Amino acid sequence: MNFSRIGVGCFLATYAVVFCLEWLRLAGRSQINRALILLGGGIGLATHTAYLVIRSNTTQQLPLLSSSQDWLLVLAWLAVVSYMFLTALDRDLAVGIFLLPIVLVLTSSTYFVSDTTNRRLDSLYGWKMLHAALLVLGMLGVLVGFVLSMMYLVQQRRLKHHHLTPTGLGLPNLEKLARLNRWAIMIAVPLLTGGMGIGVGLGLYAKSNQESIPFNDPVIIGSTIGWLFMFALFVWLMTTPRTTGRQVASLTLWAAGFLMFTLIGLQVATGKKIFELKTWHVQAPVPQHLWLARHAR
Amino acid sequence: MNLQLVTCNHQTSDLAVRERLAFQPQRLGEAYETLRARFPESEMIVLSTCNRVELYAAHEGAEHAPGHRELAEFLAEFHKVPLQDFYSDLKEHTGPEVVRHLFQVAASLDSMVLGEPQIVAQVRDAYRQAQEKDASGPITSSLFERAFSVSKRIRTETRLAEGRVSIASVAVGEFGKSIFERFDDKRVLIIGAGQMAEETLRYLHDEGARDILVANRTFDRAEKLAAEWGGKAVPWDQLDLHLGTADIIVSTTGASLVDAPRFRKIRQKYGEKTTFILDLGAPRDFAPEVRKIDDNVFLFCIDDLQEICDKNRKLRQKEVEKAVTIIDQETESFMKDLSHRATGPIVKRLREQWRDVVDAETVRLFNKLPHLERDRVEIEKMIERMVNKLLHPPLEVLRDESREGSPHGLLDALKRLFRIGD
Numbered sequence: 001m002n003f004s005r006i007g008v009g010c011f012l013a014t015y016a017v018v019f020c021l022e023w024l025r026l027a028g029r030s031q032i033n034r035a036l037i038l039l040g041g042g043i044g045l046a047t048h049t050a051y052l053v054i055r056s057n058t059t060q061q062l063p064l065l066s067s068s069q070d071w072l073l074v075l076a077w078l079a080v081v082s083y084m085f086l087t088a089l090d091r092d093l094a095v096g097i098f099l100l101p102i103v104l105v106l107t108s109s110t111y112f113v114s115d116t117t118n119r120r121l122d123s124l125y126g127w128k129m130l131h132a133a134l135l136v137l138g139m140l141g142v143l144v145g146f147v148l149s150m151m152y153l154v155q156q157r158r159l160k161h162h163h164l165t166p167t168g169l170g171l172p173n174l175e176k177l178a179r180l181n182r183w184a185i186m187i188a189v190p191l192l193t194g195g196m197g198i199g200v201g202l203g204l205y206a207k208s209n210q211e212s213i214p215f216n217d218p219v220i221i222g223s224t225i226g227w228l229f230m231f232a233l234f235v236w237l238m239t240t241p242r243t244t245g246r247q248v249a250s251l252t253l254w255a256a257g258f259l260m261f262t263l264i265g266l267q268v269a270t271g272k273k274i275f276e277l278k279t280w281h282v283q284a285p286v287p288q289h290l291w292l293a294r295h296a297r
Numbered sequence: 298m299n300l301q302l303v304t305c306n307h308q309t310s311d312l313a314v315r316e317r318l319a320f321q322p323q324r325l326g327e328a329y330e331t332l333r334a335r336f337p338e339s340e341m342i343v344l345s346t347c348n349r350v351e352l353y354a355a356h357e358g359a360e361h362a363p364g365h366r367e368l369a370e371f372l373a374e375f376h377k378v379p380l381q382d383f384y385s386d387l388k389e390h391t392g393p394e395v396v397r398h399l400f401q402v403a404a405s406l407d408s409m410v411l412g413e414p415q416i417v418a419q420v421r422d423a424y425r426q427a428q429e430k431d432a433s434g435p436i437t438s439s440l441f442e443r444a445f446s447v448s449k450r451i452r453t454e455t456r457l458a459e460g461r462v463s464i465a466s467v468a469v470g471e472f473g474k475s476i477f478e479r480f481d482d483k484r485v486l487i488i489g490a491g492q493m494a495e496e497t498l499r500y501l502h503d504e505g506a507r508d509i510l511v512a513n514r515t516f517d518r519a520e521k522l523a524a525e526w527g528g529k530a531v532p533w534d535q536l537d538l539h540l541g542t543a544d545i546i547v548s549t550t551g552a553s554l555v556d557a558p559r560f561r562k563i564r565q566k567y568g569e570k571t572t573f574i575l576d577l578g579a580p581r582d583f584a585p586e587v588r589k590i591d592d593n594v595f596l597f598c599i600d601d602l603q604e605i606c607d608k609n610r611k612l613r614q615k616e617v618e619k620a621v622t623i624i625d626q627e628t629e630s631f632m633k634d635l636s637h638r639a640t641g642p643i644v645k646r647l648r649e650q651w652r653d654v655v656d657a658e659t660v661r662l663f664n665k666l667p668h669l670e671r672d673r674v675e676i677e678k679m680i681e682r683m684v685n686k687l688l689h690p691p692l693e694v695l696r697d698e699s700r701e702g703s704p705h706g707l708l709d710a711l712k713r714l715f716r717i718g719d
Contacts, residue, residue, distance in 0.1 A: 156592065159475055162601045174571065175478040242568060246592045 006051045008073070012107045014044035015080070015100060022096035026169055034091060041084050047234040048077050065125075068267050069115035071132060076106035078140045092170030098147045105264065127202055134195030137261070141188025142230065146256035148181040152249035161286040178245030181252055182237060189234035192227050222266040226259030299355065299362040299705075300395040300436070301370060303387050306349035307409050310386035312600045316580030317378045319551065320345035329430035340434035342427040346419045347464075347493070347551070347579035347599050348409050349402070353467065355436035365389040396440060397628045403444040404451040406620055409599070409606045410464050411613055412457040415492060417448050423502055440631070447627045455619045464602065465497035465547075468575050469504065471605050472597050473545065476573045481505035486539045487528075489549035490518035493577050497547045498526050510543065512536050514550075539568025541581045545572065551578035557586035560594075569593050636699030643708055644692060646717050651688065655680050 018040040024033055052063045055070055063070035080103055086095045155171040157163075171177070199220075223255045235241065305318055320328055320343055332341045332352075338361050344355040352372070356362035359689040363371075369387055390398050401407040405416045422442040427433040433441070447609030452458050477483060485506045487494050490513040498509065512535075513519035519530035531539055540546060540555065541563045548554065560583070574596040576583045581598050610617065625627035659677060663670060691711065698704035711717065 155475065159472070159595050160588070160592070162597065171475075173474060173478050174476050179478070242570070244569060244593050245571065 006047055006054065008051065008107060008110055011044045011047040011051065012104070014040055014047065015103055015107065018044060019096065019100040019104060020140050022094065022100060025094060026097075032119075037096070038084075038088065041080070041087065042163065045077075045080050045084055048073070048080060052077060053089055053274070062129065064136060065128055066073045067115045068113040071136060072106050072110050072113060072264070072267065074112075075136050075139055075143070076103050078136070079106065082140075082144065090164045090170075094171065095147065095151075097169065098150050099143075102143060102147070102260075103247055109264050109268055114270070124202060124205065127198055131195055131198040131202060134191050134198065138188050138190075138192030138195055139260070141184050141191060142256045142259055145181055145184035145188060145252045146260065148177055148184055149249040149252040149256070152177040152181060153253070154247055156246060156249075174245055178248060181245075181248055185234055185237060185248075185252060189230050192230060219263075219266045219270060222262040223259075226255075226262045229255040229258050299357075300392055300440070301354040301356070301363060301365070301368065302351060302390040302395040302398060303365055303372070304349060304351040304390070304398065305372075305383065305387050306407065306602070307603070308407070309388050311479070312579060312581065312598060314386050315350060315385050316350070316551075318350045318372055318376055318383060319347075319579050320350065321551070325426060326430060328375060329427070329432045332371065332657065333432060335371060336361075336366070339363055339435040341432045342423055342437050344402070344420060344423040346416070347577060351402075353399065353440075353452070355434065355438060355440070357436075370402075377590065387494065393628055393632050396631050399440060399444045399625060400447045400624045400627055403448040404620055405448075405457070406451075406617065406624070407662055409602055410467050411606065411610050411617070412459070413463050414458060415463065415496060415707040418492060420444065420448075436635070439634070443627065443631050445713050447624065450627070451620045451623055454623065455616045457613065457616045457620055463496050463500065464577065464599070465493070465500045467605060467609070468577070468597060469497065469500050472575065472595070473504075473573055474600070476571065476595055477544070479505060479543070483544035484508045484542060485510065485528075485545045485547070486531075486543035487511045487522070487547050487549070488536070488554065489513055489578070489583065490515070491549055492504055493549040494547065495522060495525075495574070497530070497549070497577070498522065501545070501547075502526050510539050512539060537563050538567075544570065544572060546572065546574045547577065548574070548582035548653075549577045550582055551580055552582060553580050553584075553603070554582040555587060556584045556588060560584075560587045564590055564594070571595070573597075612652070632699075636696075640695055640699050640708065643711055643717060644695070647711065647715055648688070650715060650717065651684050655684060 018037055021033055021037045021040060024030075025037075034245075052070070052073060055073075056063050057251075059067075065071075079099060083099045083103070086093055095268050101181055151171050152174060155174055155177060158171075159174070172180075203220075233251050236251070237248065307315070309688075325343065325345075328343055329341065332339075332343075336354065337354060340355040343349040344353070345650055350372075352368050354363050354368065357371055365387070369380060369384055372378070372383070372387075398407070399420075403420050405411060405413050408416050420441070424433065424437075427437070440456045475479070480501060483506060485497055485498075485508060487509065490511060494511070498511075502509070509523065509526055511523040511528050512531050512533055513520040513522070514533050516530060516532065519695050522528070523530040537559070540560070569591045571593045572595065574583055574587070574594065576596065576598045578600065583596055583598075583600065585596075585598075588594055628652055659680065662676075663673065669676060695704060695707055695711070
């Protein structure tokens with residue numbers, strides 16, 4: 001089998017099919033449907049993994065640092081791993097309905113972000129790796145918090161309106177969702193803070209070495225605003241003695257949603273020069289004909 | 298004999314209707330007095346639970362037996378509810394359908410939670426109260442006694458009562474577990490100290506609940522129930538405090554205790570923590586508006602269980618079919634017994650009357666024709682066969698008719714045609 005022919009479209013299409021199968025679960029439980037979901041998810045994940053490995057070998061860099069596109073694909077890959085793990089563990093849990101749309105958005109957005117290989121990794125490789133790793137793990141926490149918040153609000157609505165007839169949409173109890181949501185924020189924000197802090201340090205270091213690292217970079221500004229929202233949520237959680245699950249879920253949904261939207265939106269906007277924004281995070285874009293040729297595979 | 302039933306249950310009407318027709322325990326004596334005054338010749342039994350209000354009436358003859366309309370009017374006047382508000386929700390049964398319905402109720406086939414054990418105790422309690430109030434009689438007694446034995450038979454011969462079968466277990470299992478992850482760190486407030494309260498407490502205790510408070514108007518009963526489950530009885534006048542601090546509230550009094558303004562004040566004072574309220578009372582203890590007070594109040598009442606219970610019923614369809622077969626057999630058997638009770642004395646007197654005629658005529662025959670004495674046995678057998686053949690068609694018709702209830706018309710006709718006295 002020629003693995004080099006694997007493209008983003010392969011696993012994106014598989015995830016889209018799995019997402020449709022997840023919707024079919026709502027009509028009722030079926031062993032065949034579950035088997036197809038696990039099979040489709042497994043194929044998608046294997047293809048996704050193979051693509052990242054091939055990319056890493058081609059660019060001679062780990063995907064986390066290679067390009068914005070690869071960074072987003074790593075985030076999507078982590079989300080799919082979480083999805084597959086939870087789906088295999090709990091046959092009733094309908095996490096795919098909530099998580100797969102985000103995976104699809106993340107994967108689709110890679111068509112619009114820069115895939116140019118980062119050429120500034122010669123110095124402080126370890127710190128740059130830590131910066132990207134902390135940010136991707138922090139974003140995974142944010143993404144998990146976002147999904148848990150959606151699940152909480154849906155479950156709360158069902159309970160309020162007494163729509164509890166068992167369907168394919170199995171959700172954990174409110175207390176568990178609130179607890180996990182809280183933990184997701186508690187873990188994600190320190191990771192993001194660490195990643196941001198290291199990023200600032202790397203920027204200052206680069207400046208001291210006469211490199212031009214503008215802190216008015218739109219990606220940096222947008223991410224910082226998103227991080228500030230998350231940090232405010234974190235502080236609020238730490239300092240407010242009596243918070244209700246719904247309050248936490250609503251605020252997480254807004255803060256995490258804003259952070260994800262700005263991060264992905266800015267990557268897209270800067271990656272293909274849609275709004276003529278320039279960013280240090282994106283290298284010189286690949287010519288259009290090369291980009292199309294790469295994605296057509 | 299005449300059997301009559303009017304029923305308003307969870308299948309025919311909403312809780313909003315049932316709670317208006319429910320008989321409060323303290324008014325049951327008054328209800329029986331009124332019934333006795335209106336229908337002095339009838340046996341009556343009132344069955345009032347959170348899922349049903351039923352009036353069973355039995356009457357020796359067809360005349361003066363209360364009909365559907367009369368029983369409905371009694372309900373309307375007693376509860377001061379306009380007849381048109383509930384008349385279409387009332388279902389009527391007569392004759393063997395009454396028997397079948399009661400057997401289904403006692404076997405919990407008609408319950409919201411299939412196989413639930415509480416209903417037998419509730420039916421037994423209703424029967425006992427009717428006996429105490431001198432409202433039951435020989436027909437209702439044999440009907441209810443048979444219902445208990447049918448219920449026992451179904452529980453023994455089918456698997457209907459296996460698994461999660463109590464209202465409390467379904468309510469806590471489905472709703473409570475969708476809200477809370479665990480119960481051992483939750484404060485549980487039980488309002489009321491009756492059977493439903495105890496049943497719910499048992500289930501919550503099994504699920505790990507340990508911080509249990511019991512509030513009841515009669516403090517002694519609260520203390521007794523609390524002691525049994527390692528809980529604490531709390532004074533009735535401190536109810537608001539505990540309503541504000543409990544995580545799980547189970548209310549079973551059926552006394553319209555808490556309206557929205559009262560609960561709003563409580564939430565304002567004690568905070569808006571996540572609270573699961575299970576209102577098992579009929580009438581409801583909590584006003585339906587309470588659920589809209591804030592996002593963290595989850596109020597469920599009996600009718601909210603319906604969808605889940607329907608699914609439960611589908612899963613146990615095979616056991617339901619077995620139980621229905623038993624009920625059909627038992628209904629037929631009971632109706633036979635009942636008709637035998639009604640027709641037996643008439644048939645016996647008819648046979649005796651004909652036997653007297655045969656004996657008298659045989660004596661005359663042998664006196665006049667003594668030479669027939671040597672064939673006496675053969676002649677007597679022949680007369681016996683003739684009598685049996687002549688009586689067979691009317692008795693066969695009587696037996697057929699009595700399968701559908703007491704054949705008052707036929708019995709009267711037989712009495713008049715053959716001059717059979719009472």
